[in-house]
Amino acid sequence: MLYSRYFIPTVKETPSDAEVISHQLMLRAGMIRKLAAGIYNYLPMGLRSIRKFENIVREEMNKADAIEMLMPGVQPAELWQESGRWAFYGKELLRFKDRKDAEFCMGPTHEEVITDMVRREIKSYRQMPINFYQIQTKFRDEIRPRFGLMRGREFIMKDSYSFDVDSQAADKSYDKMYNAYMRIFERCGLNFRAVEADTGSIGGSSSHEFMVLADSGEDAIVSCDSCRYAANVEKAESRIVQENAAGEQATLEKTATPDKKSIADVAEFLGLATDRTIKALVCASDTDEFAMALLRGDHELNEIKLKNALGWNEIRMATEEEVQRLTGSPTGFLGPVGLKEKLLVVADLLVQNMTNAVIGANEKDMHYRNANPGRDFNPDRFVDIRNVVAGDCCSRCDEGKLEMWRGIEVGHVFKLGTKYSQAMNATYLDANGKEQIIFMGCYGIGIGRTVAAAIEQNHDENGIIFPIPIAPFHCSVVAINAKDKGVMAESEEIYLKLEKLGIEVLFDDRDERPGVKFKDNDLIGIPLRIVVGSKGLAEGKVEVKIRATGEVLSLPIEEAIATVQQMVTSALEYKE
RNA sequence: CGGUGAGUAGCGCAGCCUGGUAGCGCACCUGCCUUGGGAGCAGGGGGUCGCUGGUUCGAUUCCAGUCUCACCGACCA
Known part of the structure; x- marks a missing residue:
């Protein structure tokens, strides 16, 4: 290619709205240009890199016996109503009507479409296992698109869907994809981790995310320094080390803590470490159910764990007014003792063994000292609802400690089970002529995001340093x-x-x-x-x-x- | 949607407080010169100052509304 006849519009100055390095460099190197929020033109150089990566993905998918096809970007509402996601998906799903007033959406993912195709075409156990994939443009009306290709609204994704006769067979398909993903990211020369993850809105029983390590990553992940365990913080567990209760239980005692609202302030005021306090947070579901979460003062609430433990769809922090109504106290002085209204109380596992702790008294400027679970309050449940922290003991091995990283999620594999096949009635006949539900898996790779992540990991003060496999x-x-x-x-x-x-x-x-x-x-x-x-x-x-x-x-x-x-x-x- | 900030030439910005019809650097065009790390000189083109309304003799500037964009919170490849 002759440079003089090609099109590489480089710029010296960094556009002011580009925050992360990959976004800045892709703009400066003339790879992409923004058309609208989260929507980009792929200029020739950007496209070349993207195509390079697509081909690596394609090769590994084909090698793993996945079959390429292409599904439409525009999808009819009926399929989404059938799977139940028309109501569930929310504003992220871009909806519109055609001239006949029929409802459609821009596909944010293709479980519905592929399941519809499969239920029409796959009738026999003899046709499985089978795995379809496509490399196609998705649209998700993200609330906050940012970082260029890292989180666009329109983006290119490789998605694949496996169909199997039963759970064991589906596990095999899953492993095949998992291994293909490992090879894909290794071939690109990326420094990444495969981590256990929460399944989120896609649903299903278990999943792994592929995370490219980068300080600008939007996800926090942990990995064990001794065994292979790695997980997204949303999901990560640590081994609970039961510290033996120190000393006798002292008498519960109400104490004034004027204007001391934060854990740090209360602890300092009372001359205690933050780990001797218990923080109480009131959370609400999308259907306005409420629960109080109890955590050791120095720990952080993991909303995903709490949401999953309660079986809620969505979770949010309760508003000041709601807190006042439920507890009779402003935030900052909440606790499980003497609640105004009956409230479900969920305590973190590590709260169980605390002795003589400080908790809020549900009264402005007042806390209790020497509160003891079991004696002064009885949470409805003890569950793991905290974020693990660096240095926690690994839950999978004896000697390992957990390390924390930032990561960019470039791939995600899910075991779906029968979630969609059941809802959409995708069945087959087994060897005995008996009708059975198909088991599914789904697997995604963010194409543009991976290229951006590669740049995030490979650059210097002069610009991009492409790994040869995905260089333009x-x-x-x-x-x-x-x-x-x-x-x-x-x-x-x-x-x-x-x-x-x-x-x-x-x-x-x-x-x-x-x-x-x-x-x-x-x-x-x-x-x-x-x-x-x-x-x-x-x-x-x-x-x-x-x-x-x-x-x-x-x-x-x-x-x-x-x-x-x-x-x-x-x-x-x-x-x- | 909530909070914060910004919209002036393709990009990066100044001017606005204290109204009088717009300027700088880069980029672009022409010529000269130059050729091992974004050179230099000379000349030139390009702007309904986001939009709508108000105040005023006069608004980029003041006021109100509105749209867009970016950043911080919930989603996700």
């Missing part, structure tokens, strides 16, 4: 002076030779000063660069520069070509 071009040839006929002729020859070898080359033939070319080439992240100048040429040599390391090799022309070819080939090779 493998190599560039930079002619130092476009007016120097000898330099241009030699550059062109190298360019053509490399192309003949199957290397994807960007030939920077522009009549620009060298500095401009170097800056642009660094910014757009081409992994390898051959620089052709008149001085080197006088000795029959050109330079090979490696973007990632900054290493420069001065080599005879043929050797330079061979070096580039060898580097590209070895980078594209996947070692099992």
Whole structure:
């Protein structure tokens, strides 16, 4: 490709609304441009990277016996009403009507459509296992799109759906996809973790997320420093270490804590560590059910765990007015003792063994000292509802401690069980001619998000450093002076030779000063660069520069070509 | 939707407080010059100052409304 005839609109200045580095660099490198909030044009360079990654995904999907197809972006409401998600999905589902007033939506995911197709076409146990996938544009009307391709409203996703005769077979399909995902992200050279995850609105029994590690990641994940356990904090469990209650239970005693609302303030005021206090939070469901959560003062509530424990659809913190009505007290002084109205009280497991703790008295400016569970209050349930913290003991092995990371969710695999097949009546006949419900799994990869995550993980002050497998071009040839006929002729020859070898080359033939070319080439992240100048040429040599390391090799022309070819080939090779 | 901030040339910004019809840097066009890390000189093009209404002789500037965008909270590939 000739740079002068191609389209790479780079910019020097960072657009002011781009916050994370991948967004800034994709804009500056001319890969994407915003059309509307969370909706982007993929410019040629951006598209090339995306296609590269899509092809890796495609290869691994095919290898894992998934079959490619393509489903529509626009979907009829009936299917969603049938699965129950028309009501459940909320505003994220972009809905509209056609000229006949029939309701439709932009597909945010395709469980309904694929299940509909499968229930019509798959009739026998002989047709399974089967797994369909597509690489297609999704639309989710996110409340807050941000970070460029990281969280767009319109985005490209690879989604696949497996269909099996029973749960065991479905587990096998799941494992196959899990392994394919591992290979996909390994092939891209990404530093990632597969972690246990909450199933969220997709539903189903269990799932793993694939998280690219990056400080800008929106998810917190933990992993054990000793065994293979890793999980999203939403889901992560730690081993409960039962600390033995220290000392005798003292007498419950009401004490004034004027204006001390936060745990830190109360603890300081009473001269105690925060772990001797109990925090009480009032939560509400979407149907206005309420519950009080109790946690050790230094711990954080995990809303997902609480939501799941209560079987709620949604969870939110109660408003100040609701709290006042239920407890008779303003927030900051809440506790389980002497509640005004009957309220479900859920305590974290670690509250169980606390002795002589400080709790709110449900009265402005008042707390209790020496509160003891079992004696002074009896929670309805003890459940794990706290966020694990770094240093917690691993729940899966004896010696491990948990470490915390930030991650970008680039892939997610779910065991769906019969959630959709049951609702939509997708059945087959088994060997005995008996009708059975199909078992499903679904698997997604954010294509654009993975490219953004790769940039997030691979860049320096000069720009992007693409891993070769997903780089828009493998190599560039930079002619130092476009007016120097000898330099241009030699550059062109190298360019053509490399192309003949199957290397994807960007030939920077522009009549620009060298500095401009170097800056642009660094910014757009081409992994390898051959620089052709008149001085080197006088000795029959050109330079090979490696973007990632900054290493420069001065080599005879043929050797330079061979070096580039060898580097590209070895980078594209996947070692099992 | 709630909270915060911003809308002035393609991008990054100034001007607004103290009304008088708009400016800087980059980018773009022409010419000269230059060619190993975003050069220099000269000339040039480009703006209904987000939109609507009000106040005023006169509004980018003051007032009201409205739209859009970004950031902080719940969702997710």
